[in-house]
Amino acid sequence: MNDMPKLDLSRRSFLLTSSLVSGTFVLGFHFPAAAAAAQDTEVNAWVVISPDNSVVVRVAHSEMGQGSMTALAMLVAEELNADWSTVRTEFVDPRENIKRNKVYGGMATVGSRAVRSSHQYLRNAGAGAREMLVAAAAQRLKVPATELVAANSTITHAASKRTLTYGDVAAAAAKLTPPAKVELKDPATWTIAGKPTKRLDIADKVHAKPVYAIDVMLPDMVHAAIVQSPVFGGKLKSHDETAIKNHKGIVQVVPLEDAIAVVADSYWAAQRAVKAIPVTWDDGANGKVSSASIAEFINSGLNQPEAPATRNDGDVKASLAKAAKVIEATYRVPFLSHAPMETQNATVRFSGDIVEVWAPTQNTESVMSAAAQAAGVDPLKVVVHPTFSGGGFGRRGGGGGTTDYIEQATKIAKAVGKPVKLIWSREEDIQHDYYRPISAAKFTAGLDAQGNIVAWNTRIAGQTILSTSAPKAIKDNMDAGFLVAFTDNPYAVENVKVDYAMRNTHVHVGYWRSVNHSQNGYFRECFFDEVAKAAGQDPYEMRRKYLAKAPKQLAVLDTVAKAAEWGKPLPKGMWRGIAQVDGYDSFVAAVAEISLNPDGSPKVHRIVTAIDPGYAVNPDSIKGQMEGAVVWAMSAALYDEITIKDGRVEQGNFDTYPVLRMHEMPIVDVHVVPSGGFWGGVGEPGAPPVAPAIANAMLAATGKPIRSLPIVRRNAATV
Amino acid sequence: MITLKINGQDHNVDVEPDMPLLWVLRDKLGMTGTKFGCGIAQCGACTVQINGVATRSCVTPAAAVVGAEIKTIEALTDSGNSVIQKAWIDHEVPQCGYCQPGMMMAADALLKDNPHPTDEDINAAITNICRCGTYPRVRKAIHAAANNT
Structure with missing residues (x-):
């Protein structure tokens, strides 16, 4: 030990x-x-x-x-x-x-x-x-x-x-x-x-040497498991401890405002007991909310006549009226969970007037403040022991409530008077996340007789992350950050409108690896392929035309097209799709090569991807990040969605929230092409082009656009 | 009190017979290289070898493995640079690293069973989840390790 x-x-x-x-x-x-x-x-x-x-x-x-x-x-x-x-x-x-x-x-x-x-x-x-x-x-x-x-x-x-x-x-x-x-x-x-x-x-x-926070062992330490109000914002009303009076190894039951914890001599004993305690929750106002009611709410945003805009160039309405062809489409994405492999956990020890904390985090400063506040001590009295974090992906960024597990462990340790290690079960982790927001995009684009894009209207309706992280920062029903990839859309079109009908639900939302670029990149790049199809143009060549004044985007697009031999016929039963999305000051493009499974779902054979991060500090590490971003994005594109019933999350573990595994893994061909002169990020920008590249390959394969994710659940027969 | 033979050594532990091996290892024996990831045998972070077979310890009751040879990541590490671990280092497989002990225990069992696995063999044997997305490097490292045995 x-x-x-x-x-x-x-x-x-x-x-x-x-x-x-x-x-x-x-x-x-x-x-x-x-x-x-x-x-x-x-x-x-x-x-x-x-x-x-x-x-x-x-x-x-x-x-x-x-x-x-x-x-x-x-x-x-x-x-x-x-x-x-x-x-x-x-x-x-x-x-x-x-x-x-x-x-x-x-x-x-x-x-x-x-x-x-x-x-x-x-x-x-x-x-x-x-x-x-x-x-x-x-x-x-x-x-x-x-x-x-x-x-x-x-x-x-x-x-x-x-x-x-x-x-x-x-x-x-x-x-x-x-x-x-x-x-x-x-x-x-x-x-x-x-x-x-x-x-x-x-x-x-x-060599399994790192001690992750979940591995910390302290003298006299006890183990805590927790069940939180299943409805976001709900409260603990009552519970019956007598149900676990015969359980072995129980130290204490600790009711919190919106959760109940059991402390025991092993995590297993604590977890078994906390599941056995009958609990009544006060669901608050949101106990009836469902994915269907949320979808209606989003639709009301898509259909409201006017909304605050970040762009209104030229005259979209008049240009659409004159267009030879008008293309309309509505795209949708669901809430998504982070599900890092190390679930939320924290170990807290009170040592005299010092509070020590071990926790997986992306932000030790936030751990310090959260523990200080929960313990009622000055932040300088909190020692945050550094550990590697078993994933993070935005769940542990520290803002907007994402230190919940730190606060809980601190309160439990204070109540018990011993060092406590609190571990969230996978179900608690998936059901009490800060999710990638639900969102939808309604597009209208006009083509002239020669197939030029004369107007592009984008209406976004969805939940801003600010609704959870900083509600007071919302001004005039606008979060410009929610419109990235549209406000700064690099495709050179003269008449452009981008507006936003904010639709905030009670579901907690947060920063999910590649954040708003993930859904907006998918919306934009898939709709672009629909427009190219309507114009009778090759989606790669048409992108080139509209990126003539965006050399960085064009360069990565050309890199993947060349590496994937775009234009060269593929074997029968194989199709390609292409997409490019810049973000985090880096430029990324991807080509997906797919075939179709008998049930119509895609089998992804290869992803060719390129990133220009300006300066590439450690190129092999960047390659690893790009590979990982492909896996991250493919899980979301193919399988993942969080749905709501009776105000609570329906999924609970990897059986109901399936993620990509080895047997579905395509070949990933990464091209790191730093052009110098700027400093782009590498952790997130690899993800956004992946889903649209796959969806665009599906469009090429079937002639039908993929207008909602996940592909396998929404668009193919399989689940 | 039950006796478990872990990495060649007998350990007497006072636990309820249905306590999963994962929590006996972690909370009773302090062997924390084996990780918790899901609790329902989905993710494989808790993979150990029972009589050489890759097994998810989060759903394996302690009483069920009395008398069996239990091997954990600690044994792989104590053996010095195992072929698997050398390949993992050469190919810089881990990112966050959390799922990797389970991944390596599954890969080690695969190679013992099938010294030269094909891609399809790897697909069938490595069902562990990695959210960082290290699968391409896991595959490369397994092939490299196979070539070094």
């Missing part, structure tokens, strides 16, 4: 987390040994040099498999001219961000922002530390700094053949004033960043 030693506040606070880690309890990232920690030198907030000349780079973002931990360290190491083989990482304690006046910026790992929001300060940090180390070496060697060369964590004075390591001069460097301004390298000269680099977390993960 691996037990965590008690909290020792005598260590310097920044390395507190490492001091809690015993030799047998490896967290999967490398912490300096406690003894060595005292001799480590912090050159600046990101760069710590150990006496053995190894380098610790501080990482302010979460690692949930997307590779940020490695990519961010690469950017620092590049400018630092560090010996990459000695670079380790250390997660930033969110309390330090408060104490240091937000030197690390926002620590939320959302919106594919880890690299694109921090590359500047990370490179500055590496370059600044390098200059300070060189300046210290110049003083030591009594030579001008300009005569010194720093490379591989070593500073060389060629004329006198003298060398000093970073470790030799770190202490002196730390006393110098940081340079006010640093010069960053031309990315063309990079030797670490931009090269395929082994991720720092791989070997430990393969």
Whole structure:
């Protein structure tokens, strides 16, 4: 049994987390040994040099498999001219961000922002530390700094053949004033960043060394299971504990405002008991809401005459009236769950006036504040122990209620007076998510006699994420973010209208990997193929025409078309579809190759995809993200939907919320084509073009557009 | 009190006979390499080997495996760099890593049974869920491991 030693506040606070880690309890990232920690030198907030000349780079973002931990360290190491083989990482304690006046910026790992929001300060940090180390070496060697060369964590004075390591001069460097301004390298000269680099977390993960939050074991720890109000917004009315009086291992029943928890000596005992307790819920006003009533509500939005617009170029109405051909279509997508493999969980221990928390998260700052609020303590009294997160995909971003499991565990631990590990069952996880919003798009486009698009009208009706995350931020019934891919539609059409009929339900919604680009990319790219079909044009060639002034989109489109040999006949019974969606400052396109199963559902044989993220910091990691995005998007395109009955979610586990598995996995051919000059995200943008590429291949195969997702449930005979 | 033989060692545990092996491993023995993912034998995060057969421990009662050879990810790791783990590292398979112990236990069982699996064999044997989407690399790593045995 691996037990965590008690909290020792005598260590310097920044390395507190490492001091809690015993030799047998490896967290999967490398912490300096406690003894060595005292001799480590912090050159600046990101760069710590150990006496053995190894380098610790501080990482302010979460690692949930997307590779940020490695990519961010690469950017620092590049400018630092560090010996990459000695670079380790250390997660930033969110309390330090408060104490240091937000030197690390926002620590939320959302919106594919880890690299694109921090590359500047990370490179500055590496370059600044390098200059300070060189300046210290110049003083030591009594030579001008300009005569010194720093490379591989070593500073060389060629004329006198003298060398000093970073470790030799770190202490002196730390006393110098940081340079006010640093010069960053031309990315063309990079030797670490931009090269395929082994991720720092791989070997430990393969050897099952990382202790995820769900794995934490503490002395005297007890286990909690929970059942939450099945209707969002409902409350616990009454419950009958006598039903579990014969259960073994029960410690305590903890009723919460909208949930009931049982604490026991194992999770299994707790889960069995909590399911056995008869509970009466006050469903509130939403106990009768169903998917059918929600669909009607959405339809009312599609059909209302006027709505707030983000674009109204030219004269759509007049152009449609004059059009030779008018194409109309309505597209729909359902709510979707994140279902990360590590369900929501949190372990909380009260140690004196300190509250310790272990939890999978994309945002340790939000864990700190949520636990502080639930415990009634100052955030600086909360220690968030860093762990890898077993997926996240937006569920654990920290805003808009997504710290619910942290608050629950904190309240339960406080009630029980012992360290508590709370684990949500998969059913609780799927039924109490913050879902990708339900949405629909009603399109009208006009073609002239030559097949040119003369007008394009888009009405979106759906639930803004702000309705859950920040209702007060909604102004004038508009959330411009809900209209991405339309407001900034790169297809050059003269008469364009984009408007939004907001339809907010009681269902909690949130940020789901690739967010509003996921549904809007599908809507737009599939309707474009319908328009191309009506115009009698090839969907790839027609896209090229309308992207003539969008070179980045055009380049990735051409890349996938070429790689997939667009235009070359496929074997009989095979079809292709193409799509492109830019987002998160990156440009992505995809081609899907499919055949049809006997029941009419698609069998996807190959996805060819290309991304231009501007600068590609770790190309192999980006390739992995693109592969993963294909799987993510295919699950949603083919199978996934959350439906509502009696105000509650009908699905509960992977039997009713099926996701893609190995046997359905196509070949994925990824092309990473960085064109330089900008910093795009990579975690999310791979997903949006996948569903429309598959749906467009279905259109090519059957002549029938796929106007709602998931394809298998809605459009083919199988379920 | 029942006795379970896990990774070659006998462990006496005081549990109810229907407690799933997963929770005996995790909560009673502190062997947390085996993960919880669904509780209904869908996702395979909890995969261990029972007498060499990949088995979902979340629905396997402890009493049902008394006397059996139970092998967990900890054994694969303690053996040093297993062929599977080497291939997993070479191909940088994991992303979040959470499902990977189960994936590797399933792959290890497959290769013991079928040293040179085809893509179809892999499809049939690897039914584990990975939400990060590591399937392409899992497939490549299994083929690579097969070529190294």
